[in-house]
Amino acid sequence: MAGKFFQKPGPELADRVPPGQHLAKGFPVLTYGDTPAVTQANWSLSISGLAEAKVFTWAEIMALPQREFTADFHCVTTWSKLDVTWGGVSVTDLMAQLAVEPAAAHVMLHCYGGYTTNLALADFNRPANFFAHTLAGEPLPAEHGGPMRLVVPHLYAWKSAKWISGLEFLADPALGFWERNGYHPRGEPWAEERYSDR
Ligand SMILES: Nc1nc2c(c(=O)[nH]1)N[C@H]1C(S)=C(S)[C@@H](COP(=O)(O)O)O[C@H]1N2
Numbered sequence: 001m002a003g004k005f006f007q008k009p010g011p012e013l014a015d016r017v018p019p020g021q022h023l024a025k026g027f028p029v030l031t032y033g034d035t036p037a038v039t040q041a042n043w044s045l046s047i048s049g050l051a052e053a054k055v056f057t058w059a060e061i062m063a064l065p066q067r068e069f070t071a072d073f074h075c076v077t078t079w080s081k082l083d084v085t086w087g088g089v090s091v092t093d094l095m096a097q098l099a100v101e102p103a104a105a106h107v108m109l110h111c112y113g114g115y116t117t118n119l120a121l122a123d124f125n126r127p128a129n130f131f132a133h134t135l136a137g138e139p140l141p142a143e144h145g146g147p148m149r150l151v152v153p154h155l156y157a158w159k160s161a162k163w164i165s166g167l168e169f170l171a172d173p174a175l176g177f178w179e180r181n182g183y184h185p186r187g188e189p190w191a192e193e194r195y196s197d198r
C-alpha cells in the first residue's frame, strides 16, 4: 500500500512500526458515523459501574496536572503515525481521583455518539495513557475527538476513544462496538491482535 498516502518505513524506523503497518502521511481521520457536536461547556465524564458514581466537568479535568505526551498511533486498517504530540491528563492522575472497587478488572469506555470500546483495567490504568484535549499544540479538532478523547498508545487506535463521555468499571470482560463486530478484544499491534478468532 505504499504510494500517495502511505510509505514503507525505512530500516531506521523498523523497530517503531509494528508488523503489517505503513506510515501515514498526515493524520487520517477514522470515525464510524458522524462527528458528534460536543463543546467544552457541554462535555462531561461520567464514572459508573464498580466505582463511586461521579461526573467530572471540563473545569475539574483542567484542574488536574496537565502534561505533554509524545506517542505512536497505530490504526488496525494498517496506517501508523509516529511521534504524535498531545496535551492532556494522564489516566493515572484521573484514576487517583476515583474510588474504584477492588472487584473492578475491566472498563468500558463510552463516547458521545454511542461508540464504545473495552479495556482490561491493567491496559487502561497506565501513566502512558491519557485524556487528550490538545493535538500538536492546538485544541483537539472535533474530527480527531475534540474537545476530549482518550489515547492508549500501546494498543490499536480503535481503543483510543474519541469524544469520551464515560468510564464504566466492570468485574467481567465485555465487548465494545468494534470488538462485537469482529475486532480482537485486546488489540496489541506488535502481536497483530487485529481480529477475533470467534
Ligand atoms: N468515538 C469514537 N472513537 C473512535 C472511533 C470512532 O469511530 N468513534 N474510531 C476509532 C478508530 S478505528 C481509530 S483508528 C481512531 C482514529 O482516530 P483519528 O480519527 O483521530 O485518527 O479513533 C478511534 N476512536
Ligand SMILES: [Mo]
Pocket: 030, 075, 076, 077, 157, 158
Ligand atoms: Mo482504526
